[in-house]
Amino acid sequence: MKFPIKLLNIKTIVKRTGYYLKIWVLMSRNALLVVLSQRFMFIIFLLAKIIRYSFFISFLYFVVKGTNTIAGYDLNQVILIYLTFTFIDIASQFLYREVYRFRPLIISGDFDLVLVKPVSALFRVLMGGADIIDFVLIPPIIFAIWFIGAKMDPSFIQVILYVLLLANGLLIATGFYILVLSFGILTFEVDHTAMIFRDMASLGRLPIEVYRQPLRSFLTFLIPLGVMITLPSRVLMGIISPLSVVGSCALGIVFLYFSTKIWSFALTKYTSASS
Amino acid sequence: MYLKEKWSSKVNEMSKYSQVFKISLQDEFVYRLNFVLWRLRNVFSIFLVFFLWDSIFSVQDRVIFGYDRVKILTYIFALMFVKAIVFASKTMDVTGEIARGDLSNSLLKPLDYFKYWLTRDVASKTLNLSFALVETTLLFLILKPPFFLQNNLISILLFIVSLLIAVALYFLILFIVSSSAFWVPEMGWAIHFIITIVILEFLSGSLFPLDVLPKPIFSILSFTPFYYLIFFPIEVYLGKISGGEAVRGILISFVWVVILYLLMRSIWQKGLKVYQAYGR
Numbered sequence: 410m411k412f413p414i415k416l417l418n419i420k421t422i423v424k425r426t427g428y429y430l431k432i433w434v435l436m437s438r439n440a441l442l443v444v445l446s447q448r449f450m451f452i453i454f455l456l457a458k459i460i461r462y463s464f465f466i467s468f469l470y471f472v473v474k475g476t477n478t479i480a481g482y483d484l485n486q487v488i489l490i491y492l493t494f495t496f497i498d499i500a501s502q503f504l505y506r507e508v509y510r511f512r513p514l515i516i517s518g519d520f521d522l523v524l525v526k527p528v529s530a531l532f533r534v535l536m537g538g539a540d541i542i543d544f545v546l547i548p549p550i551i552f553a554i555w556f557i558g559a560k561m562d563p564s565f566i567q568v569i570l571y572v573l574l575l576a577n578g579l580l581i582a583t584g585f586y587i588l589v590l591s592f593g594i595l596t597f598e599v600d601h602t603a604m605i606f607r608d609m610a611s612l613g614r615l616p617i618e619v620y621r622q623p624l625r626s627f628l629t630f631l632i633p634l635g636v637m638i639t640l641p642s643r644v645l646m647g648i649i650s651p652l653s654v655v656g657s658c659a660l661g662i663v664f665l666y667f668s669t670k671i672w673s674f675a676l677t678k679y680t681s682a683s684s
Numbered sequence: 685m686y687l688k689e690k691w692s693s694k695v696n697e698m699s700k701y702s703q704v705f706k707i708s709l710q711d712e713f714v715y716r717l718n719f720v721l722w723r724l725r726n727v728f729s730i731f732l733v734f735f736l737w738d739s740i741f742s743v744q745d746r747v748i749f750g751y752d753r754v755k756i757l758t759y760i761f762a763l764m765f766v767k768a769i770v771f772a773s774k775t776m777d778v779t780g781e782i783a784r785g786d787l788s789n790s791l792l793k794p795l796d797y798f799k800y801w802l803t804r805d806v807a808s809k810t811l812n813l814s815f816a817l818v819e820t821t822l823l824f825l826i827l828k829p830p831f832f833l834q835n836n837l838i839s840i841l842l843f844i845v846s847l848l849i850a851v852a853l854y855f856l857i858l859f860i861v862s863s864s865a866f867w868v869p870e871m872g873w874a875i876h877f878i879i880t881i882v883i884l885e886f887l888s889g890s891l892f893p894l895d896v897l898p899k900p901i902f903s904i905l906s907f908t909p910f911y912y913l914i915f916f917p918i919e920v921y922l923g924k925i926s927g928g929e930a931v932r933g934i935l936i937s938f939v940w941v942v943i944l945y946l947l948m949r950s951i952w953q954k955g956l957k958v959y960q961a962y963g964r
Contacts (some may be wrong), residue, residue, distance in 0.1 A: 447870065449868075449871060450871055450874045453874040453875065453877070453878055454878075455878065456875055457874075457878040457881075457882045460878070460882050460883065461882045461886075464882070464886040468886075468891065468892055468896070471896050471897055471898070472736075472740070472892070472896060475748050475749055475896065476740050476748055479736070479739065479740065480739050501826065549864060566741050595754060596717070598717055598718070598721065601717075601721035601722060601725070602719055602721065604721075604725055605724060605725055605728070608725050608728035609728060609731065611728070612728065612731060612732055614732065615732065615735070615736055617737075617877065619735050619736055619738075619739040620731075620735045621735060621738065624731070624735070647797065647844075
């Protein structure tokens with residue numbers, strides 16, 4: 410009796426996934442049309458991001474050239490950690506740009522209109538407007554990771570584990586953005602909390618070993634930057650145990666589960682003010 | 685009689701701008717959480733550079749790029765203070781005023797538009813500076829870094845002069861960039877993002893000391909106004925730039941103030957001619 414129910418569930422899940430994918434494509438297409446209507450602005454923002462990443466890489470290059478290593482990591486390893494950070498940052502910006510448009514919805518009470526629609530409200534406010542500027546940057550970053558990563562001569566298993574941990578890092582970032590949205594409902598503050606998360610995450614631009622205790626523990630366990638960024642890079646460098654990989658993935662799943670629970674709690678506190 | 689009238693009009697003007705100052709200060713406190721969170725972000729940005737250099741200079745008596753541990757960590761701590769003075773500004777909002785057509789309201793008021801924004805900037809700097817002092821003290825107590833205390837009065841005086849010039853330079857740069865909204869109102873923020881946030885952050889020395897860069901790049905940078913915003917005042921404080929070299933730097937930066945001022949006036953006048961008060 411149990412088997413058909415499970416089959417039905419899988420069927421429903423696949424159907425729902427297809428449904429949400431269709432909505433996401435539709436919303437992303439709309440976001441793309443908005444960007445294309447301001448092509449010059451798109452070019453400037455794209456250029457600004459490229460300049461910012463290039464500047465930071467050149468800064469790392471010049472520093473490591475003068476010091477030989479940073480916290481025991483050589484130039485390629487330092488750049489790989491930075492690129493891993495950049496990938497997670499860009500991918501989460503691409504997927505979750507809509508988070509920055511959440512505050513007006515809450516303040517005006519227009520979030521009511523999201524709640525009554527037959528779509529998950531969390532999905533709508535989290536993924537309702539993909540950022541095409543960040544999307545354009547993803548392929549060059551992947552190429553750069555491949556280029557620098559190849560210099561470390563990783564095995565096939567290491568590459569698979571790196572990709573797995575990268576996905577896990579994205580899962581943790583998703584959890585953080587859900588927490589930011591929840592905080593938005595509770596305090597009407599979104600932009601700065603999102604930026605604070607990004608600022609904290611940006612500490613992951615450098616190897617976690619750079620930071621002194623207790624900040625290092627804070628960044629490893631509370632804001633799991635080590636798990637999000639340094640750990641995947643260490644897999645590619647071949648300096649990590651399989652047990653850490655399992656532990657990291659477990660942490661990612663638990664963290665995402667915990668953040669969705671907070672979101673459900675925050676929804677109960679939504680007052681529909683101003684509407 | 686004439687002198688009395690002139691004095692009275694000066695006092696009136698002062699009182700006008702002191703009201704602007706008070707209102708601007710109150711305005712900053714309207715969104716208190718916003719302000720506190722913004723300050724918190726500044727602390728995070730310091731963490732990254734502080735720990736990076738702390739880790740690099742963990743080896744005793746190490747000297748890299750001409751810095752020892754004391755001087756590099758003083759540079760990082762001075763960053764908080766200097767950035768609060770130079771980069772705390774409201775002038776970026778001029779872009780929005782032009783784009784929304786709100787500039788018309790301001791032009792009708794009996795206020796000098798530049799002095800109005802300069803006063804708002806001073807209010808913003810006062811508030812940010814007081815917060816920066818508290819943050820610096822707290823971080824100092826937590827991180828306990830070695831600190832270089834400059835005791836040469838001439839260096840301190842040159843540091844203050846260079847800081848005042850940096851404030852003027854930043855104000856002028858912001859006004860010039862904001863003026864782009866006269867021609868491309870919807871692009872103002874994008875242009876600010878690339879110039880005042882991305883390029884200025886890197887080329888002013890607010891992320892790292894500029895002498896980390898190769899000599900040719902560093903030499904070219906020393907002739908740009910960006911060099912004089914953050915890097916130059918801190919180097920003067922540290923005594924790494926002193927005497928004739930410091931005076932030469934102050935002269936170059938002053939020349940930049942004059943050039944940017946003339947440029948700003950010219951762009952502003954041209955901008956006002958094409959201004960159509962969109963949205964009004």
